[in-house]
Amino acid sequence: MSKFIKGFGYALKGLSYAFKTQLNFRFHCAAAVVVILAGWYFKLSGSEWCWILLAAALVLVAELLNTAIEALVDLVSPGQHPKAGAAKDTAAAAVLVAATIAAAIGLVIFIPKIF
Numbered sequence: 001m002s003k004f005i006k007g008f009g010y011a012l013k014g015l016s017y018a019f020k021t022q023l024n025f026r027f028h029c030a031a032a033v034v035v036i037l038a039g040w041y042f043k044l045s046g047s048e049w050c051w052i053l054l055a056a057a058l059v060l061v062a063e064l065l066n067t068a069i070e071a072l073v074d075l076v077s078p079g080q081h082p083k084a085g086a087a088k089d090t091a092a093a094a095v096l097v098a099a100t101i102a103a104a105i106g107l108v109i110f111i112p113k114i115f
């Protein structure tokens with residue numbers, strides 16, 4: 001049980017690291033809060049909430065993995081290397097794909113409620 005609690009503590013440390021060091025992660029956390037408040041304002045249905053929460057989670061998870069990959073690349077490749085650059089750029093591309101899909105889901109759900 002204490003191992004489980006310790007693991008939870010390590011995860012919170014990771015969240016805190018990403019929040020403190022990554023402007024993009026802070027931006028996406030703020031965007032998730034705004035979308036959740038908008039969902040509450042527009043009284044989303046159960047399935048709409050599922051899509052919105054999944055989309056927000058997809059972006060935040062991609063940001064966390066991107067942060068982890070950046071830290072690992074900086075550790076193993078302090079000098080310049082094409083593979084190191086490719087690893088960082090591909091991780092950043094994962095965030096871009098997730099954020100684009102999440103924005104599309106947000107538009108599909110909120111546009112009909114606004115207009």
Ligand SMILES: Nc1ncnc2c1ncn2[C@@H]1O[C@H](COP(=O)(O)OP(=O)(O)OP(=O)(O)O)[C@@H](O)[C@H]1O
Pocket residue numbers: 022070073077078079080081082084085086088089092
């Ligand atoms: N070790 C490296 N070797 C080759 N190219 C690198 C290396 N580190 C970074 N790059 C290139 O520079 C870009 C920016 O790297 P950087 O570490 O500043 O990433 P970042 O996403 O801006 O991270 P941060 O959130 O720390 O600002 C990378 O996407 C990659 O193209």
